[in-house]
Amino acid sequence: MDRCIQYILNEARGLGASDIVMKEEQRAVYRIKGKLMESEVSVSKAQMSRFFTLMQPAGYVQEYIGGGTSGMDVGFEENGRYRANFFSSMGKKCAVIRVIKNEIPSLTELGLPEHLSKRVLNKRGLSLIVGKTGSGKSTSLASIAQDILMKEKVHMITLEDPVEFSYSGLKGELTQRELGTDFAGFERGIHDALRQSPDFLMIGEIRTLGALKAAISAAEAGHGIIGSIHSMGAARTLTRMLSMFQEQEKEFVRFQLSQNLNFILSQKLIYSESQTELDYELFINSTSMENTIREGRFHQIDNLLLLGEKQGMKRFKHKNKDES
Known part of the structure; x- marks a missing residue:
């Protein structure tokens, strides 16, 4: 060097x-x-x-x-x-x-709720972390993955571009796969991983329609899927996901998501002179949210987030003009 x-x-x-x-x-x-x-x-x-x-x-x-x-x-x-x-x-x-970072921070250190990894473990399904480039999505994914693997004897396969973090002190089994070296594309990587005895899949980024379809199908089959998408906010993320499908597919996809979506964690970094703060919105797929997704009433999500605070939901503390 x-x-x-x-x-x-x-x-x-x-x-x-x-x-x-x-x-x-x-x-x-x-x-x-x-x-x-x-x-x-x-x-x-x-x-x-x-x-x-x-x-x-x-x-x-x-x-x-x-x-x-x-x-x-x-x-x-x-x-x-x-x-x-x-x-x-x-x-x-x-x-x-x-x-x-040399070490993967815990969810508490990041300022995120500890129950996220428990929700992934208990409900499985599709859990998404969304935000703009540089908002810490990869770190949050790694933190959830490490928390699960330190507590449970499960097999997790990661599909990354490229592999970033090193994990240690794990009770479970981790198989890290890198785009271009171990698999050719995320859609193919997801399909292949399902034949490799996974309990959980961590997908570094869901970029294409094929990868999104594969992730939803894997969640529907009972696997725990944790992935990231470049988006902001639950309503926008769901709208963006649906926009990738043909009109005749959308009703069925809304049904799939209503049944298999676990949560959407949207995050952004707020900088000040003294510190960097992680601000987040947490959408949890409760019964009322299931109906909202199935019927495509995404414009109601912001109000439901406010009403769902007792269930652990949260809105952004800092609202940007373009998020209004």
């Missing part, structure tokens, strides 16, 4: 940065509490080329020449764990690196 890049990684972790942006012949940039801060250290063309060569998996050169990008897991024992995406800008090599 080049000493300059090693220094950047160490400095970013020491400053509590969530991301690092590196470009040829430019100073590295850190994202700290949502804001960008420029480092004093720049990365040369030769250093970026060596970094690319060191990190590229088999077949990466062909993809890069063709103009594609590649997301990959990059781990260094002495520095901790990182997630990197390599790409080009105006013909110059660039990398955006996510700094992964």
